[in-house]
Amino acid sequence: MKGERFCIIGKYQFKTPFFLASGTWGLGDTLLNYLNPGEIRSAVGALITKGLSLEPMEGNPPPRLFETPCGLINSIGLENPGLKVFLKKYYPQLKALQTPIIFNLHGKSLEEFFEMAEILSEIEAEGIELNISCPNVKEGGIAFSQKPDVVFELVKGVRERFKGLLIVKLSPVGPVFEVAKACEEALSDALTVANTYPALGVYSYEPFQVIKGGLSGPAIKPLTLRLVFELSKIVKIPLIASGGILSGKDAFEYFLCGARAFQIGTANLIDPKAPIKICQEFKELVEKYGGLPDKNPT
Amino acid sequence: MKGERFCIIGKYQFKTPFFLASGTWGLGDTLLNYLNPGEIRSAVGALITKGLSLEPMEGNPPPRLFETPCGLINSIGLENPGLKVFLKKYYPQLKALQTPIIFNLHGKSLEEFFEMAEILSEIEAEGIELNISCPNVKEGGIAFSQKPDVVFELVKGVRERFKGLLIVKLSPVGPVFEVAKACEEALSDALTVANTYPALGVYSYEPFQVIKGGLSGPAIKPLTLRLVFELSKIVKIPLIASGGILSGKDAFEYFLCGARAFQIGTANLIDPKAPIKICQEFKELVEKYGGLPDKNPT
Amino acid sequence: MEKIKVLRNLRLSERIYLLELPKKGSLLDIKPGQFLKIKLHDLRYDPLFPRPFTVHSLEEGTLKILYQVVGRGTLALSRISQGEEISVLGPLGRPYPEDLDFPLALCAGGVGVAGFGFFLERLKEELRKKTILYYGAKTSQDLVRLDYFKAFGIEIKLTTEDGTLGEKGFVTDLLERDMRDGKIKTILSCGPMPMLKVVKELSEKYGIKTYLSLETFMACGTGFCKGCVIKKKDGGYFHLCEDGPTLSAWEVIL
């Protein structure tokens, strides 16, 4: 591969540009049942934790999932044991994998985000991904993404408290471009483009019942591909693609559109070995095209 | 069917709630090769013309189409012969079908929209659908949808000039809810929810070439379903659903979410007999559930 | 997931099929009550997710899945021919619980009977004698694999809703009669949700230990997505793919 530059983000270097997306590999306790440490080290550049909040969250009542044509609506509602329990119970095992761990954080307020940033600063965590885009919780979540000035405050505040890798995960809806610029100005190291799309599934007709949640998977790839393409012209910080990456070809297309790393999300749910397959296919494509072609947007 | 109320829009009544969506049945000249007049009259409530502009438009260079997982990106670029030629060359045949014709209009400026509204007022056209949401043209199109105040001016101006059925076709991106409210305030009779989603497909890697266009089909149904659901709580005027309706079940779900009529778009491309099939399936569902259930959002 | 060649895909009745796969790799470790997920190999993304299926039998060198065509995924599976490759992942989930007291009632609705085959294959001969299979379906042709089940030498009680085979009515009616008579110590039940709700009610009414093999849509089956939740009686949720698919009837809210 013509220089592995593409998996450098800020001052951080990753062994591969493939990160496991938040919420799509559990809390880590069952990961090793399906991928061995060697596989993880060779295919996975970083592990992005399930969205963690200051206090434990029980998550939403069922149904939490709804399959759509080539997509998945999820409404997990950020079920998680809370940052502190996570650090005690799950983090040690994950650290042993010698693969960078990025903490996906969800706060109901700026203060909660700041408190978590301080905790993570203390333990010298490697990275934070700010989740300002979860469509499945009432407070915080996607509401943040609608206000570029609030996002600016948030990122600036976290930046002051946390010196490691700082990523903001954008919502694909709302004033995306303005929010992206606000993140860049507030010195975010990179942007994840993007979280799931607000969606709805009708799961019962009589009585009429719906599931509201976020859409992921191949269905959304053309939408997120366009966001990456447009954002790469607007901001200079690296973009991490997240949306419907199921094959090396998908990642390659995101690369061509300007992404420098790739998150594997829904693909992990379909097949826990997906990261290995995708990483391999990507390498083959890079070889086939004789190195990564220069970006040449039209 | 328990009252056919659902296919009344404003003061207009339609034989069925199924309309053929703009741009998905050509200009009308080849329609009768695939559907006979009897089929059209029995299954189709209204025919919404291809997007028409004041002057003829050549449309975009190829490629104009890109298939995605369960979706289609199109970048036709509003190829059309212009309103005047359409009225002379295509309209007479369509009128003979005795099915309401709704003119889908695209203007580069408010003035262009107003001029077309005047022309259609003169010939006493039955309806107009304002296309303020085409993602495939440089001027006008989706740019309008980003500014609720401009949309208000537009709809008000057209309303003043045109007394027939006035529908605004929303873009699914941008400040959708604000734009919808602006349309309602400016006395639009109904809203079409929604046009295609801005999307991108990579069609060549070496050289890197992309197609930017609008995504339609089953992939977007969960997204537009959610828009209809949310909008039905915000505006009182009827909503016409457009997005991934391929079966009677799809239409039924849109109905449950608050839509009162349904546009068949991509489905026509797959099978020109789709309207008949969808209309029939819908009727069977209505019968199965013993009439249309009352809406009961959760 | 592991690629595997289909040995046979047999149509047993209008909608019920028997899929035979070679026993190999991680599939050899599977235990009764656990499940696999199966995906077709055809470059197509709809349906997007593999479908979960209980192991029906692991005798005779083959692994058998008993399945019913209900939608896109199972329809596509039903069209797979011998020799074609599919992908499987498993074992997933937990085996049936071990604290079963006998006499044991296996209560199945429709293809819910699938997992009981494998269970009986591994059950000791003397315990089989204290096991009764209650097996109900809409109509006689949906009562499949009867010879196979008879060969275990267990007592079998059949019901059909239309009375075309066995007793006419619901399988839970038959079960309740025997519960009332105190004939049963534990119930293991699998079938459609309305049936399981009745079984749960009965188990509470008669105070008989009962386990239910439940279903939800599963995106991952591996504990990754946290989507397959079933409400716990005392708050919180079970994740069916990790904690189940078989749960104590008394601990869940259906």
Add this chain to the structure above:
Amino acid sequence: MEKIKVLRNLRLSERIYLLELPKKGSLLDIKPGQFLKIKLHDLRYDPLFPRPFTVHSLEEGTLKILYQVVGRGTLALSRISQGEEISVLGPLGRPYPEDLDFPLALCAGGVGVAGFGFFLERLKEELRKKTILYYGAKTSQDLVRLDYFKAFGIEIKLTTEDGTLGEKGFVTDLLERDMRDGKIKTILSCGPMPMLKVVKELSEKYGIKTYLSLETFMACGTGFCKGCVIKKKDGGYFHLCEDGPTLSAWEVIL
């Protein structure tokens, strides 16, 4: 679309298949050069659109489609068995043009040969004698249906890129030789785009009337979507499904 039962789906080589359908309904009106679109019936939305195929033959009471597996849609089609239902719509597009002067060169690359079968079936005996089929492929096994084509009694010139059958090289090399010699009055060509570009160049160079059967992705095939455009030399666009698929080489920009 019309439902129709597959009579046979025969594998001719590694990637090339012959699909046989009963001749019925609107399919009886089809003319050489026109096409059908075909969709599978399996509740699955990926791929979303039917795929277009030229009619290869309409002899012997059956309609035959000669197709190559290149992606999801054709892979799925290749797995259809006898007796299964598919949906077809047609005839679509325009027949081959009528102003063909003879000697006529049919120049085919790979499965581009498909439509020429039906064309020859309908061609008058005396004109067949003045028709030469140039048929090239990568390797010998991709040159299919040779006996069928030989039975027309026409002159056939084969090429393979690896030299395993016929002359080694590109089919257009052979064609150019005969064009240069003034042996040919009209060319009808179908095959991959790079080949068609060469044919177009040659036709301009030697001033020989040439028609190309072109391909684009087609969403509708019925003139509804306006997506299948090919640039016209003098401005504007052809819609390939309505104006084509066979267009004059001199009128298009490829």
